Amino acid sequence: MAEPARTRRRRATAGSRVVMADVARLAGVSGQTVSRVLNDHPSVRQETRERVRAAMAELDYRPTASARTLASGRSRMLGVISFDATRFGPAAILAGINEAAQSAGYLVSTIALTAADRTSVAGALDRLLGEGADGVIAIAPQRSVSQALVESGHDIPLVTLDKSFGERVPVVAGDSASGARQATEHLLRLGHRTVWHIAGPVGWIAAEARLDGWRAALKDAGAVAPEPLFGDWSADSGYELGRRVAGRPEVTAVFVSNDQMAVGVLRALHEAGRRVPEDVSVVGYDDIPEAAHLLPPLTTVRTDFAEVGRRCLALMLDQLHHAPEPGVRVDIPTELVVRHSTGPAPAPAPAAAEKVT
Numbered sequence: 001m002a003e004p005a006r007t008r009r010r011r012a013t014a015g016s017r018v019v020m021a022d023v024a025r026l027a028g029v030s031g032q033t034v035s036r037v038l039n040d041h042p043s044v045r046q047e048t049r050e051r052v053r054a055a056m057a058e059l060d061y062r063p064t065a066s067a068r069t070l071a072s073g074r075s076r077m078l079g080v081i082s083f084d085a086t087r088f089g090p091a092a093i094l095a096g097i098n099e100a101a102q103s104a105g106y107l108v109s110t111i112a113l114t115a116a117d118r119t120s121v122a123g124a125l126d127r128l129l130g131e132g133a134d135g136v137i138a139i140a141p142q143r144s145v146s147q148a149l150v151e152s153g154h155d156i157p158l159v160t161l162d163k164s165f166g167e168r169v170p171v172v173a174g175d176s177a178s179g180a181r182q183a184t185e186h187l188l189r190l191g192h193r194t195v196w197h198i199a200g201p202v203g204w205i206a207a208e209a210r211l212d213g214w215r216a217a218l219k220d221a222g223a224v225a226p227e228p229l230f231g232d233w234s235a236d237s238g239y240e241l242g243r244r245v246a247g248r249p250e251v252t253a254v255f256v257s258n259d260q261m262a263v264g265v266l267r268a269l270h271e272a273g274r275r276v277p278e279d280v281s282v283v284g285y286d287d288i289p290e291a292a293h294l295l296p297p298l299t300t301v302r303t304d305f306a307e308v309g310r311r312c313l314a315l316m317l318d319q320l321h322h323a324p325e326p327g328v329r330v331d332i333p334t335e336l337v338v339r340h341s342t343g344p345a346p347a348p349a350p351a352a353a354e355k356v357t
Contacts, residue, residue: 018059027055078316079128080110081149083140087233087260088288089305093161095138096309109133113140116203121148129156135316141205141307159239159312159317162205170315170328174303176206176285179334180213183255183283183301188221190281191345192253197228198241198265200257207261210257210285231261238264245280246272252280252345259284259291259300266294266341277343287337294296297339308332 012304024031029052037042037052044052055061078101082090091345094110101108102188109131112285121144128136135157138149146160150169162173187195197214200207212230218225229244231237238261245251246269255260276296284291287302311330318328 002044018061018116021056022059023052023061026059027052035328076105077107077109077131079133079136080108081113081124081128081130081136081140081145082110083113083116083142083145084233088286089303090139090304093309093312095304097137097313099306100310100313104313113145116140116142116144122152123144125149125152134320135159137312137316139312140202143205143285144145144203146205146315147227157316159315161308162209170319170326172308172311172315172330173332174206174305174308175331175334176209177213177216179303179307180210180255180299181217182334182336183285184214184217184298185221186338187253187255187283187342188223190253190342192281194218194223194226194253195253195255195344196245198238198254198256198261199228199230201230201232214255214337231257233258233260235260235264237261239268241265242268243272246274254280255283256284256330259286259288259298262298262300266298276341279346281342283342285346290349292339296341299339299342300337302335302337304332
């Protein structure tokens with residue numbers, strides 16, 4: 001009895017990995033046509049496309065990364081440069097990039113910087129280019145990192161966070177200035193005469209934007225802007241700075257540039273006997289998962305960091321597959337989430353009665 005054609009074909013490739021040439025032979029087409037089908041090239045007739053795909057299915061062909069590179073001229077690998085990736089915001093953005101990249105059929109290679117200097121950035125970029133990255137996304141939102149990337153001289157698609165130093169580099173940003181304004185205006189509407197600010201570190205673009213939004217809201221309200229206090233994003237720095245504001249009875253409202261520092265502020269106020277929100281109202285930023293479970297639950301500003309990551313990936317793919325307008329900027333809106341750490345300004349202490357003689 002004659003051997004079935006399918007059995008003969010599978011025996012022809014038994015004991016060895018099925019390669020693109022096997023698919024081409026079975027489908028009766030050239031290797032270039034198989035490449036075009038892999039790359040979804042529009043020039044392939046539908047009948048031919050279906051024949052090639054049927055051959056792939058019959059041979060259980062799994063395209064390797066190198067095969068896809070040959071088909072498309074790209075590695076289908078993207079590089080990500082991050083800094084301080086253990087913080088909630090950068091970690092959530094990275095998760096969003098990875099999820100979107102997987103759906104688009106791309107791999108992601110991530111380098112976490114331990115220093116934000118020009119040498120470290122250049123080294124990370126060289127390594128990613130050496131691995132064949134089609135493009136690089138930077139989720140290291142410091143001025144030094146973005147500027148080093150843009151000035152590197154490499155002709156590779158880039159996407160940065162918050163601010164670009166090059167006319168052609170797309171940017172994805174949470175609208176930090178607007179979020180800070182929302183937080184400050186919320187406290188002013190509650191009757192607080194002014195709002196103190198515990199800011200993020202100098203040189204961080206988001207921290208500077210939140211500082212600007214806070215100042216603008218106070219200026220528009222005709223309120224005096226106290227000197228800001230600068231932390232390092234950590235709960236420890238929030239605690240130390242919180243101890244300073246807790247000792248000042250005139251402080252009734254504090255806007256903190258991220259939730260981790262706000263956690264430290266809440267502890268400092270508690271230790272000083274300042275009740276939240278009866279004596280001091282506190283607003284954080286980022287809406288970390290723990291914010292709703294603090295005592296009291298923290299009023300904060302929410303940014304959809306996963307959406308930031310997805311939009312970074314979308315802008316990168318737009319550069320790789322189309323010809324986007326230069327200098328595209330995507331602002332992700334923010335949302336004020338009101339919980340129980342904010343309340344009406346405390347009534348002023350009654351003036352001491354004059355002694356009657």
